[in-house]
Amino acid sequence: MRRREFFLTLGVGLAAWPLAARAQQSAAPVIGVLWPGASSPEPPRMESLRQALRQLGFVEGQNISIELRYARGGLQQLPELAAELVRMKVSVLVALGDLTPRIAQQATPTIPIVAISDDIVGAGLVTSLSRPGANTTGLTIMSPELSAKRLEVLQEMVPGMSRVAALWDPTTGASQVEATKRATGSLNLSFQVLEVRRREDVADAFRAAHSDRADALSVFASPFLASLYREIIDLSAEYRLPAIYQWKEHVEAGGLLSYGPNLAAMWRQVGTIIVKILKGAKPADLPVEQPTKFEFALNARTAKTLGIAIPPAVLVRADDVFE
Numbered sequence: 001m002r003r004r005e006f007f008l009t010l011g012v013g014l015a016a017w018p019l020a021a022r023a024q025q026s027a028a029p030v031i032g033v034l035w036p037g038a039s040s041p042e043p044p045r046m047e048s049l050r051q052a053l054r055q056l057g058f059v060e061g062q063n064i065s066i067e068l069r070y071a072r073g074g075l076q077q078l079p080e081l082a083a084e085l086v087r088m089k090v091s092v093l094v095a096l097g098d099l100t101p102r103i104a105q106q107a108t109p110t111i112p113i114v115a116i117s118d119d120i121v122g123a124g125l126v127t128s129l130s131r132p133g134a135n136t137t138g139l140t141i142m143s144p145e146l147s148a149k150r151l152e153v154l155q156e157m158v159p160g161m162s163r164v165a166a167l168w169d170p171t172t173g174a175s176q177v178e179a180t181k182r183a184t185g186s187l188n189l190s191f192q193v194l195e196v197r198r199r200e201d202v203a204d205a206f207r208a209a210h211s212d213r214a215d216a217l218s219v220f221a222s223p224f225l226a227s228l229y230r231e232i233i234d235l236s237a238e239y240r241l242p243a244i245y246q247w248k249e250h251v252e253a254g255g256l257l258s259y260g261p262n263l264a265a266m267w268r269q270v271g272t273i274i275v276k277i278l279k280g281a282k283p284a285d286l287p288v289e290q291p292t293k294f295e296f297a298l299n300a301r302t303a304k305t306l307g308i309a310i311p312p313a314v315l316v317r318a319d320d321v322f323e
Contacts, residue, residue, distance in 0.1 A: 029061050030089035031280050033083055035070040036100045036171075037227030038199065042249070045274040048264040049094075052271025058278070063277055074198070075099065075171065075224070079147035082107035082316035083167040092274050098123035098158070099171035101136060110135060114273050114282045116266055118143035118221045120288055120313065131286040135281040139269055141261060144175040148183035150259050153296065155187060157257055157303075157314055158216050159262045163193040165214035167205055167232065170220035176220045186321045200230055206235045212297055217243040219250075242306055248297035252322050282284070295319045 033049075035041050044067070050060055058064040069081040070111075078100060078108060085093055086108045093113045095101040098285070100259045101115035102125060115138035117125055122144065126132035155161050164184065168177060177193055184191040192212050194205035209217060219225055219232060226247065233254045236243045244257040269289060276286060297320040304312050313322065 006078075014236070029058070029091035029130060030053055030066060030088060031064065031066045031274060032085035032088065033066060034066045034093065034095045034100050034104055035068065036075055036076065036078060036097050037070055037290045038072050039227065040068065040070055040076070041096075042227070044228075044264040045267050049271050050265035052268040053275065056271065056275045060274060061216055078103045080195075081108065085109060092277050094270060094274070097171065098125070099222070101125050101138075105134075105136060108135070112277045112282070114138045114270055114277070116141065116270060119175045123173050126288055129290070131284070132286065132288055133148055133284050135283050137274060137286040137288055139266055140288055141221055141246075141266070142290060143172070143246075144179035145219055147176045147218065148179045149259075150244045151180060151187060151189070152182045153257060153259050153314075154216050154218060154242070155189070156311065157244075158242050158308065159311075161189065161215040163190045163192070163212065163214050164216050164218060165205075165209040165212065166218040167196050167202070167225055167310045168193050168220050169199060170195055171224065172220065172222050178274070180218065181248075183302045185271055193265070196225060196228070199228060199231070202231050202235065206239050206241070209241060210239050214241065217241050219243055219245045220297070223248045226250075227280045237305065240306055243309060247296050248320055251297040251299045251320070253303075254299060254302055256299055256306065256308075258295070258297045260294060262293065262295055265293075266291065297322065 031134050071077045082103050084209055093104050093111050095104040095113055096116050098118050101113060101117060112211060113136040115125055115136060117123060117140050120126055120140035124134055181191055194208055196202055196205055229250045242256050245255045246260040247256045247263045249263060296318050298318050299322045301323055
């Protein structure tokens with residue numbers, strides 16, 4: 001009898017173990033990531049986020065899990081995806097751009113939201129950089145200021161430039177357009193804004209820039225436009241249109257120029273903010289962070305293909321030169 005009771009007890013214990021393990025696993029924090037692109041975020045984004053979490057003691061699959069949702073059905077799918085993450089009761093919701101954090105805010109007034117925004121104050125996502133308020137904090141990329149700065153870099157790289165076009169995702173708001181218009185006025189440049197709401201709009205935008213005889217192109221900051229970088233680089237080559245981008249990864253892939261923050265560093269910083277929240281900090285009390293270092297990259301091979309001689313002063317200032 002004792003032997004049978006022992007095995008019965010052992011069997012009950014073994015049967016209960018998976019339930020206990022699942023309960024322990026479900027108690028681990030869940031990070032929801034809402035991405036407005038039609039496919040999973042390109043490297044080094046998610047890899048950098050995971051690296052930062054690991055360094056701070058949170059390892060995916062062990063004591064934390066990550067749920068990624070991206071808008072393969074188009075931007076109109078974002079509210080549905082945000083609602084799905086809210087129903088999962090994620091511990092923190094990461095949202096990218098200006099539109100996606102706004103949709104996340106509409107989906108939940110309580111779950112902490114960490115945004116990487118192009119213009120976080122201008123988009124109305126937080127009250128101020130120092131005191132964000134409500135349930136949202138994160139990073140702002142300072143896109144309006146950088147869009148104007150990119151024009152100066154582009155003009156120096158393309159002597160004689162008089163007409164510039166810009167690819168613009170309207171969901172990012174008008175601040176980049178307005179800042180660039182002011183800059184083109186002071187630089188004596190004519191300016192053409194080309195809206196890109198869908199992937200199919202990119203080819204139409206390039207045809208319009210060609211018809212208007214644009215000398216160069218500025219690709220405004222936007223997670224959606226960033227997800228289309230391969231098409232944009234290919235069309236820039238086809239139309240022989242010098243273009244400047246936000247991230248150096250796009251220059252490494254064949255784009256001509258970039259000026260902006262370090263992409264991997266931005267996503268690692270998101271991981272740091274997430275951990276602060278998991279340890280009890282409130283988003284309203286966490287000041288919005290800004291990049292402190294900006295990188296200038298150029299692709300020498302692309303310049304040669306376009307017939308552009310790189311000015312020595314530009315070459316000396318470049319942080320990265322891709323051959």
